Amino acid sequence: MTEHTAGAALWPAPSASSPVDATVAVPGSKSVTNRGLVLAALAADTGVLRRPLRSRDTVLMADAMRTMGVHVEEGVGPDGTGEFWRVIPAGLHGPAAVGVGNAGTVMRFLPPVAALADGPVRFDGDPRSYERPLHGVIDALRTLGARIDDDGRGRLPMTVHGGGSLAGGSVEIDASASSQFVSALLLSAPRFNQGVEVRHTGGTLPSAPHIRMTIDMLRKAGAQVDAPEDGGEPDVWRVTPGALLGRDLVVEPDLSNAQPFLAAALITGGRVTVPDWPEHTTQPGDALRGIFTEMGGSCELDERGLTFTGGGRVHGIDVDLGDVGELTPGIAAVAALADSESVLRGVGHLRLHETDRLAALTKEINGLGGDVTETADGLRIRPRPLHGGIFHTYDDHRLATAGALLGLAVEGVEVEDIATTGKTLPGFDGMWAEMLGATATATATATATATVTGGAAGPAGSRLEESD
Incomplete structure (x- = not known):
């Protein structure tokens, strides 16, 4: 696992005070x-x-x-x-x-x-x-x-x-x-x-x-x-x-880059629509529909795109991610906020990605109070009450978005070097702020924007309240 970026800026990951309700236009794959x-x-x-x-x-x-x-x-x-x-x-x-x-x-x-x-x-x-x-x-x-x-x-x-x-x-x-x-x-x-x-x-x-x-x-x-x-x-x-x-x-929207926004709906019990989601695609990110549904949400694909709605609780999952390994960091972050244990399998090869993603996820989630252990080919995640702290990213864009997800439910999470998301998703922090209804940061770009379609009402999901 590479070292974290010395002197990199810390980004205060915003917490969600209510369920998200947004339409997020995701840039191309x-x-x-x-x-x-x-x-x-x-x-x-x-x-x-x-x-x-x-x-x-x-x-x-x-x-x-x-x-x-x-x-x-x-x-x-x-x-x-x-x-x-x-x-x-x-x-x-x-x-x-x-x-x-x-x-x-x-x-x-x-x-x-x-x-x-x-x-x-x-x-x-x-x-x-x-x-x-x-x-x-x-x-x-x-x-x-x-x-x-x-x-x-x-x-x-x-x-x-x-x-x-x-x-x-x-x-x-x-x-x-x-x-x-x-x-x-x-x-x-x-x-x-x-x-x-x-x-x-x-x-x-x-x-x-x-x-x-x-x-x-x-x-x-x-x-x-x-x-x-x-x-x-x-x-x-x-x-x-x-x-x-x-x-x-x-070029189709990047469905893997849609992951953090769909996950935000799952974590907060809210709703996110991603326009232009293809009905048929070879992109691995399309597997999110089934995975996140099993973890407690529901989805609808129509002329508006894909609308994903959280069910108010996040459930653990036992899943082989061998075909969709790039989704592992985001799924691990969601699993750390679930109501039961998760086992992520088939992803031993992630030790050779931008960083050793399995070691990095274990260290960073555990650093916030989690209970993650590495297995031969993946991770075992036992949900625990989490606390704030620095979430290092090791110059890895998927680690950065995983940290942002944890910040939705845990106050005081600071993500190191959020700008590393520019590897595949420029302006992520601006998109995140818009999704949550906050003022977009100056780093948002014309090719990476989100539009909030309406205010959200009602309490946040029960797991969110428990984590707070």
């Missing part, structure tokens, strides 16, 4: 935006991403494309709304230097792209990025014909010596540390001379919905993909070489 950028850059013609997420991770991806010669133009619609990115493919080239920050999609999706460039591409990033595994991508690319200098680390920093093309072919990888290893190879595979056959040979593959998202987006861009869900071999994916089509893609 990071996962869709960054996959869309990669596919557009590799396409044969111009593509447009409409309503993309503009955050640290996506800006890093767009800037990386530009350093390798792709034209990424930003604009807005004629009425001043509807931001879009126009992606004009060009010959990929080096020398180039790519800064990945601590973005898993950038550090894993772009080395295969760089292998197609003409010249060397250097990858570097934040100190934490040096600790995150890349061996699955590096070893696979070498098998497929790429030359990579990483001094044997299997991690950053490294240089990919692009030769203008890549042979491709068959490769075996262990993607149990991250499903992004599989997605990284599949996204660029249509441009490999022989396409690719990827065979996962390790343990349980986490975050399978993200691979399904990759496959769905590849097919919509014209690629031919054979996947296990089509009746093929388990854990084997094949992509045929061929041209990708530039698309006019409307």
Whole structure:
């Protein structure tokens, strides 16, 4: 687990004095935006991403494309709304230097792209990025014909010596540390001379919905993909070489970033509506509908979007989150306020995310009086009366929003470095203030806003009162 940020500002997490009642417009999906950028850059013609997420991770991806010669133009619609990115493919080239920050999609999706460039591409990033595994991508690319200098680390920093093309072919990888290893190879595979056959040979593959998202987006861009869900071999994916089509893609709202707002309704016994929630989606965040319903709420999906209503109490849950690990911090925070024990399973791989999320959640919730223990593959959470204190975030955006959730029910919680939410959700603190009916802070942005639709009446949920 990385150390907390020295000298970082503390944000007094606002408590909820009554049930929330708000409509929250959530910005676009990071996962869709960054996959869309990669596919557009590799396409044969111009593509447009409409309503993309503009955050640290996506800006890093767009800037990386530009350093390798792709034209990424930003604009807005004629009425001043509807931001879009126009992606004009060009010959990929080096020398180039790519800064990945601590973005898993950038550090894993772009080395295969760089292998197609003409010249060397250097990858570097934040100190934490040096600790995150890349061996699955590096070893696979070498098998497929790429030359990579990483001094044997299997991690950053490294240089990919692009030769203008890549042979491709068959490769075996262990993607149990991250499903992004599989997605990284599949996204660029249509441009490999022989396409690719990827065979996962390790343990349980986490975050399978993200691979399904990759496959769905590849097919919509014209690629031919054979996947296990089509009746093929388990854990084997094949992509045929061929041209990708530039698309006019409307990016869905980021359903994982909707989590803290839906959770606020659950914790306070209130109601939150997220507009434009898709009826059908490959985003893992869609699982929140079932998870939070089991924890005590109810939801309705109609022309307004998704409306989630808390039931006044939060119930514990025993759930396997292996496919939706990114939701774990928010679910853990809600579980710490529940009326019974929770067990979160299948998320041992979170020890390798932006920080060791399991260790960080255990330490920080327990620091507020909680009773959380790590298991081999997750967390056991026994609710206890909580008290105020500093909630460290370790430069992890999901930890920051988890701290904000605890602050709804516990007075005196101070979240370290709330600005780290800018990784995927710029202006979060302003959105949070608007949802609660407070004055928005100066950091709120035009692409990350919330609208309060009415005052809330009645007492807060019983668990909220008990925690206070």
